[in-house]
Amino acid sequence: MSMSGSQLRAIMREFVDGEVIPAERALDAGGDTAADALKRLQASAKKQGLWALGHPAEIGGGGLPFYEFALVNEIIGRSKYGQLAAGTLSMQDAIMLHRFGSEEQKRRWLVPLVAGDITPSTGMTEPEVAGSDPTLIQATARLDGDEWVVDAHKWFTTGGSTAAFTTVYARTEPDDAKAHRALSAIVVPTGTPGFEVVRVLKTMGSTGGDHCEIRLTGVRVPYENLLGERGGGFAVGQTRLGPGRIFHCMRWLGQAQRAFELMVDRANTRYAHGSLLSQKGEIQRYVAESAAEIHAARLMVLDAAKQFDRDGQARIQISMVKFWAAQMLHNVIDRAIQVHGALGVTDDTPLEGMYREARFARIYDGPDEVHRMVVARRLLADPTRAPWLEDGLDD
Structure with a gap:
């Protein structure tokens, strides 16, 4: 079905918050319970036109440009199961196979990959x-x-x-x-x-x-x-890893936003030492700093997505946002746990699991140190390549 970007995001938000997040306990259980729950979610996503939105249209996906997909993927990222439910988990590999795969490889692996039949x-x-x-x-x-x-x-x-x-x-x-x-x-x-x-x-x-x-x-x-070609493994790997890094950052925005909402709700309802937590200056600082960090990371993600739509690389932008957004994610979830107190370290909320995953974010698909090195080397060689000198936010 055809819908505007805002309609698509609204439907995806309703799907993730109304169907995926309530199913997280069942999905955590594993076994047949998880398999049945996932099948229901995937069928619902396909029925609503939410399936594989970022995959190229010619291989059965939604064909969204990177920028538009970033706006949707931050919603998908609100749940750790969002990718599985919406058919976007395989995007890195689908892009790789689409570009380098032979016709037989595409027939055998790519078609069922996009359909969600294999992983x-x-x-x-x-x-x-x-x-x-x-x-x-x-x-x-x-x-x-x-x-x-x-x-x-x-x-x-x-x-x-x-x-x-x-x-x-x-x-x-x-x-x-x-x-x-x-x-x-x-x-x-x-x-x-x-x-x-x-x-x-x-x-x-x-x-x-x-x-x-x-x-x-x-x-x-x-x-x-x-x-791909013999000896061309690095090119194949970079084709997979480059967009994969920004996919992570898109989803981290959703995780951070969810943690932020949980923090705000707790601050507005928890009473201690003569007032609600929301009335205490330290907690207000947590809220303000978290909001600023999320907003900054989001602008960086959207800018990187626009640049990727232009040149298919966005190397400085992606490396920069990879280490920045990873730290942002950790910071916001950490503050949310602190506001929840003892409750925050139990599995009664998703925060403790989110915190563990956030620690991974600073390592996988290139540790922070490597991405900082990439940014520094490129800008030391030519400071005019700095992302803030681009006109990406003007068009």
């Missing part, structure tokens, strides 16, 4: 080397006839235990190859002999993220499972 995973980081420096990757893939033989030890392969495939980044080129032309991306079906899920990592007290340690021992896949 993806990516094997990049390894426990033995720094995940922030992919030039150190030790996984290998060698050609034996018309097959790749893959040997790899990966971890934080998110969704690896339930995914239909893992895109494995492995060293395929000689030792003297240039560092950024040494890796290739190879699609490995998770049921292939030699593919082992060693464990689902327990992270920050929760296994809900399905972050897997996997081993591939002599795994054989056809040469045609190469994604």
Whole structure:
């Protein structure tokens, strides 16, 4: 169905707040209870025209430009299950396959991915080397006839235990190859002999993220499972990671806004030491600073989305907002917990879980330190490239 941007956002807000958030307890339960709840939510999203809105239209998605999707994705991000319910969890991998996949790869993986029939995973980081420096990757893939033989030890392969495939980044080129032309991306079906899920990592007290340690021992896949060109793994990875970083920031806005609303409600209803918390100067400072940080991060996200619509990169903007929004998310949730007092550290509210997830935000898809380094290097080389000198907010 056709609707304006404001109508779409209103319907998405009603869906997330009215259907997804009330289902969070059932989704947390896992097993058949969670599976049934998720099926109902996904069917509802499809019926309301809310499914896969950011995926390109030519592959079955809604075709929203980045800027418009940012406005919708912050609403989806209000719940940690919003992506699953609205069919946007696979967007990074869908964009990657859409750009680099062969027609057969698209038929086999991309079409069911967008439809929500399968889920993806990516094997990049390894426990033995720094995940922030992919030039150190030790996984290998060698050609034996018309097959790749893959040997790899990966971890934080998110969704690896339930995914239909893992895109494995492995060293395929000689030792003297240039560092950024040494890796290739190879699609490995998770049921292939030699593919082992060693464990689902327990992270920050929760296994809900399905972050897997996997081993591939002599795994054989056809040469045609190469994604993109041989030695082009960095380009494939950046195509996936670049938009993925801003997707995170979009969703973090929704998480921060939800935490802010919980903080305000608590301040307006909790009485202590002679007055409501909302009447105390320190709590008013929490509210004001949180509002300012959310607003600043939101403007940065929207600016980065506009720039990405223009050039498909927005490298400075995305790196800048990645570390800024991660810290903002932590700050706002931390203040909300403080206002809730003892209640804030229980699972009677979503805040304690949100807080744990917020700590991840400063590490995954590039730690804060790397993104600050990227911004500083580019601006030290040419300060005229500073985002505030762009005219992005004028058009």
